[in-house]
Amino acid sequence: TPADQSAPAREVRLVARPHGWPEPSDFELATSELPELADGQVRVRNELISVDPYMRGRMNDTRSYVAPFELGRAMEGGAVGVVEESRAEGYAVGDHVLHQLGWREEAVVDAESARVVDTDAAPAPAYLGVLGMTGLTAYAGLVRVAQLREGDVVFVSGAAGAVGSVAGQVAKALGASRVIGSAGSQEKVDHLVDELGFDAAFNYKDGDVAAQLAEHAPDGIDVYFDNVGGDHLEAAIGALRQGGRIAICGAISSYNDTEPAPGPRNLARLIQVRGTMTGFLVPDHQDLAEEFAERAAGWLSSGQLSSRETVVDGIEHAVDAFLGLLRGDNTGKMLVRV
Ligand code: NDP
Structure with missing residues (x-):
């Protein structure tokens, strides 16, 4: 009326x-x-x-x-x-x-x-x-920005969040040999391993991120999907293998900072390992939306993505x-x- x-x-x-x-x-x-x-x-x-x-x-x-x-x-x-x-x-x-x-x-x-x-x-x-901006962010970050290859060892931070949970599962679906996630509670860690198929996960609040990452990825990582920045990014650079790739999606650990946060202290390691670190924004990758929607529908029905x-x-x-x-x-x- x-x-x-x-x-x-x-x-x-x-x-x-x-x-x-x-x-x-x-x-x-x-x-x-x-x-x-x-x-x-x-x-x-x-x-x-x-x-x-x-x-x-x-x-x-x-x-x-x-x-x-x-x-x-x-x-x-x-x-x-x-x-x-x-x-x-x-x-x-x-x-x-x-x-x-x-x-x-x-x-x-x-x-x-x-x-x-x-x-x-x-x-x-x-x-x-999962089928919206969030899912596309995970997909574009892995496939286009990090150039994910079969057999890669992948580390995802913010892994129990919207983008991170899709990134970890999609990395697995695309053939990553091992996917490690970090999140802020034991309940989230259990969810990643028990329900989302991550190979390993840790609670970053339990202790040093670099030490925990080294424990779960003793031979290093090929890809880091960064939602967090800060000590997570530094730990990932420290664990990067030859030709490793970092997709900088977000840096939530600094969003409420009132002063600029210092960068990773080990940036120069990218030289030795010939590593790359690339920031990206999902609106630039709309051309992948249709491809992602099709693949995501398949993964959702096969249970590889939840x-x-x-x-x-x-x-x-x-x-x-x-x-x-x-x-x-x-x-x-x-x-x-x-
Ligand atoms: P999430 O669902 O991941 O929610 C945010 C999560 O961040 C929280 O659940 C919390 O989980 C975690 N968090 C908060 N503070 C910290 C901290 N200090 N250290 C570590 N983790 C923290 O949000 P989205 O999935 O929507 O976004 C994830 C990231 O992706 C964000 O950084 C966002 O800005 C970025 N993004 C980037 C896009 C792009 O185009 N580049 C597009 C969309 C998102 P916990 O309990 O684990 O701490």
Whole structure:
């Protein structure tokens, strides 16, 4: 009814730029009236919204590959929702769509920046996780950036998280001879080995990362998929074999730093081992999306790839979910059910 259409919807706004770790007071849950639909737009009721580490960077007032969030306005991010009203061809009421106006209950979305997803083919959370940007990040990082070869020994940090858990399993599926993961709790370590097929895993909070890596990869590693940076990166450089390759995906150990973190002390080792270290951003690898979707569907049905999500209920807890992600509360993709 028209009354429903103008009902205020809740959204999460950034109201102060965090210095160091974000505080709940940096955010505000507010209501806003949705504008009328224009041609080419759909009104979407969000069901699931994604919280991601890169959003921490958008909270700073610094130029990056994505613009900073604007103060006093709803934040943005991946979301899956249901079309409630459509003025766009190809979008019917009831369709599920993947779009970029997360952090809110309802959104008016330009259809050209959205995509209809088939929730019979795969559950909605998969489109924000294993079959979405997360999965493609893992795939592109391994295949294109790290040039993974059969028989490689692979180390993945942040291995129980969204990207890391896919990276480890995909490395196995592509013929890695041994996959080692690191994560921040014994429960996550058990999950990696018992459920995700990692050959070995360790809790980086239990002690020196380099020593633990050496224990689990006594002959060194060929590929390091880096989600963490810091001491993990230094340990991986120290373990790199001849021709080893490092894909720098993320550096979450430094995202809340207020001063630049020092780099690895052993960089010069890359010379002796003729190693490479390459940063990458998933939007540059969209051309691999179709290939990945096909292969991922196969791995999901064969059981070589499985995905788990950590789902927090309620838009009023979206900030808790984001802060929890930075602390490591999640196993697999962290999502908020609206
Ligand atoms: P995750 O699901 O991995 O969640 C973040 C995880 O980071 C937490 O669960 C926590 O797990 C771990 N963590 C937090 N602080 C530390 C720390 N100090 N040291 C080690 N681990 C820590 O998030 P995503 O999978 O979405 O992202 C993983 C990484 O990939 C991030 O660095 C992100 O920025 C990057 N990324 C990069 C992309 C690109 O295009 N280059 C695209 C997408 C993501 P634990 O309990 O193990 O500590």
